[in-house]
Amino acid sequence: MKYEYLPHTADVKFKAYGKTLEEAFSNAAFALSNVMVETSKVEAVVKKDIEAEGEDLPSLLQQFLEQFIILLDTDNFFLSKIRKIKISNRKGKYSLSAVVMGDEARNYETIGPQVKACTYNSMFVKQEGPQWTVQVVIDI
Amino acid sequence: MRLIRTDWTIDDINPKLKQLLDTLFAEVPSGVGRGGLTRLSDSEMKEILAKGSKWSLEQGYGTKDDLATTEDYGSMKEADPECVSTTAIARGKPQLGTLGAGNHFLEIQAVDSVYDEKTAAAFGITGKGQVTVMVHCGSRGLGHQVASDYIRDMEKKYGFADIPDRELINAPFQSELGQKYFKAMCSGMNYAFANRQMIVHWIRDSFKKVMGSDDGMRQVYDVCHNIGKIEKHKVDGEMKELCVHRKGATRSFGPEREEVNELYRSTGQPVFIPGTMGTASYVLVGTNESEEKSWGSTAHGAGREMSRAEAIKRYRGETVARELEQRGILVKAASWKGIAEENIPAYKDVDEVCRVSNEAKLGKLVARLVPLGVVKG
Numbered sequence A: 001m002k003y004e005y006l007p008h009t010a011d012v013k014f015k016a017y018g019k020t021l022e023e024a025f026s027n028a029a030f031a032l033s034n035v036m037v038e039t040s041k042v043e044a045v046v047k048k049d050i051e052a053e054g055e056d057l058p059s060l061l062q063q064f065l066e067q068f069i070i071l072l073d074t075d076n077f078f079l080s081k082i083r084k085i086k087i088s089n090r091k092g093k094y095s096l097s098a099v100v101m102g103d104e105a106r107n108y109e110t111i112g113p114q115v116k117a118c119t120y121n122s123m124f125v126k127q128e129g130p131q132w133t134v135q136v137v138i139d140i
Numbered sequence B: 001m002r003l004i005r006t007d008w009t010i011d012d013i014n015p016k017l018k019q020l021l022d023t024l025f026a027e028v029p030s031g032v033g034r035g036g037l038t039r040l041s042d043s044e045m046k047e048i049l050a051k052g053s054k055w056s057l058e059q060g061y062g063t064k065d066d067l068a069t070t071e072d073y074g075s076m077k078e079a080d081p082e083c084v085s086t087t088a089i090a091r092g093k094p095q096l097g098t099l100g101a102g103n104h105f106l107e108i109q110a111v112d113s114v115y116d117e118k119t120a121a122a123f124g125i126t127g128k129g130q131v132t133v134m135v136h137c138g139s140r141g142l143g144h145q146v147a148s149d150y151i152r153d154m155e156k157k158y159g160f161a162d163i164p165d166r167e168l169i170n171a172p173f174q175s176e177l178g179q180k181y182f183k184a185m186c187s188g189m190n191y192a193f194a195n196r197q198m199i200v201h202w203i204r205d206s207f208k209k210v211m212g213s214d215d216g217m218r219q220v221y222d223v224c225h226n227i228g229k230i231e232k233h234k235v236d237g238e239m240k241e242l243c244v245h246r247k248g249a250t251r252s253f254g255p256e257r258e259e260v261n262e263l264y265r266s267t268g269q270p271v272f273i274p275g276t277m278g279t280a281s282y283v284l285v286g287t288n289e290s291e292e293k294s295w296g297s298t299a300h301g302a303g304r305e306m307s308r309a310e311a312i313k314r315y316r317g318e319t320v321a322r323e324l325e326q327r328g329i330l331v332k333a334a335s336w337k338g339i340a341e342e343n344i345p346a347y348k349d350v351d352e353v354c355r356v357s358n359e360a361k362l363g364k365l366v367a368r369l370v371p372l373g374v375v376k377g
Helices: A021-033 A057-075 B010-027 B042-051 B053-058 B064-068 B086-095 B117-122 B140-158 B176-211 B288-293 B308-314 B317-326 B336-341 B350-359
Strands: A003-006 A012-018 A046-054 A077-090 A093-104 A124-128 A131-139 B002-009 B105-114 B130-136 B218-222 B225-235 B238-251 B270-273 B281-286 B297-299 B330-333 B363-376
Touching: A003 A021, A012 A021, A021 A057, A021 A077, A021 A124, A021 A131, A046 A057, A046 A077, A057 A077, A057 A093, A057 A124, A057 A131, A057 B086, A057 B140, B002 B010, B002 B176, B010 B105, B010 B130, B010 B176, B010 B330, B010 B363, B042 B053, B042 B086, B042 B176, B053 B064, B053 B176, B064 B218, B086 B140, B086 B176, B117 B363, B130 B176, B130 B363, B140 B176, B176 B218, B176 B225, B218 B270, B225 B288, B238 B270, B270 B297, B270 B350, B270 B363, B281 B350, B297 B350, B308 B336, B317 B330, B317 B336, B330 B336, B350 B363
Parallel strands: B330 B363
Antiparallel strands: A003 A012, A012 A131, A046 A093, A077 A093, A124 A131, B002 B130, B002 B218, B105 B130, B105 B363, B225 B238, B238 B297, B270 B281, B281 B363
């Protein structure tokens, strides 16, 4: 399973999984985007570079996911594919760079509410055996 | 949250309801990824953040009376656009004058009951059958970005090791960062004021097109929620200046508070508690008792009790819309899933919520409004 939505009264809560940290982060980006649009239907015609930094893994994840919310508001961008994603740790600081593909949001039928923010509420990033799990609550 | 009263009755509106809803849906942009009708420069955005509804009025959106019936007259003086990041401004630019999605809505309603005739009359509510229009939306992506930016800055400055949830990060109000955040939040409020002011202008335009005039469409009030405000309250018998945070709550000041707009200083401020697209919404009036019990606050909505995921699993938007139509309520939404998520059983019983507010004297019942037509983002 790539991700699953969990019960939450007012907002959207999900867990995303991956064999690597990068895979779990990617799946989280799809969990977030699929609240608004079926990403499998979005064409990969526009390329965006994404950068994020964090003092720790939750803040890196928060900033990474926030980039998709910002890209929708400012560039009318919906995610289709994540081409490259690399997370590195230098002197205790985490950084992420990714290349993502997508299309103009206005070309697609939306299926749910607009994601307004990625919160720290109930957030975790953890490794259990061979699997990474991240949990996120997004504000809608 | 804003309410407009009209001189029309259900009988005037009903034959044109569908046309009216279609016009409102076309005139007021809503939904995910659907931008506004304005193209703004950075300097215009900064002016909006500094001035709020005053900017909208200067641009020809709305009337002086609208500002007279808006909390803080539609303009927070403490706002400083320099405290708002370029990312937040970039998010706000294409969204000005848009309703958004989720629980945001625009609703044509009719007065169903009046509980307090004298106060209702002061609010412009004349009696059963009168048509009103309610709008719920706020500072959109800009407000959320302001929060995200300052959560990050406060974590860097004060750390988060001692707090149970990172969302609860804070800064002393009088610190440099605390003050910067407050000024940025006030800028967000101004954006929300300007946003609703433009939407109200387009609502009037829509009615003018369909009904032939917008005479009598007077704003009752515009109240903020999900904000922090500096107010004086009694603490252990002593008046103190406090920062009152209202999240999921709305201000409910009674008579004679100096913060309440002059027009309503003798009655207490109007308070609106919306239900769902199929249930009632209420007009209440603020009380002096609420100032003692809840720092002048009451609930700002019915409140959800079912998760969106559960609502989508249980209901189909098309079916919900058809059932509402059978009851004489038209719904127009950008997404069917949005309708399923906002279905009646997903929320608490608004009649009960308002009854409790009334009995606890946090806000007294003035009138009950029922939906005729709803635009959902």
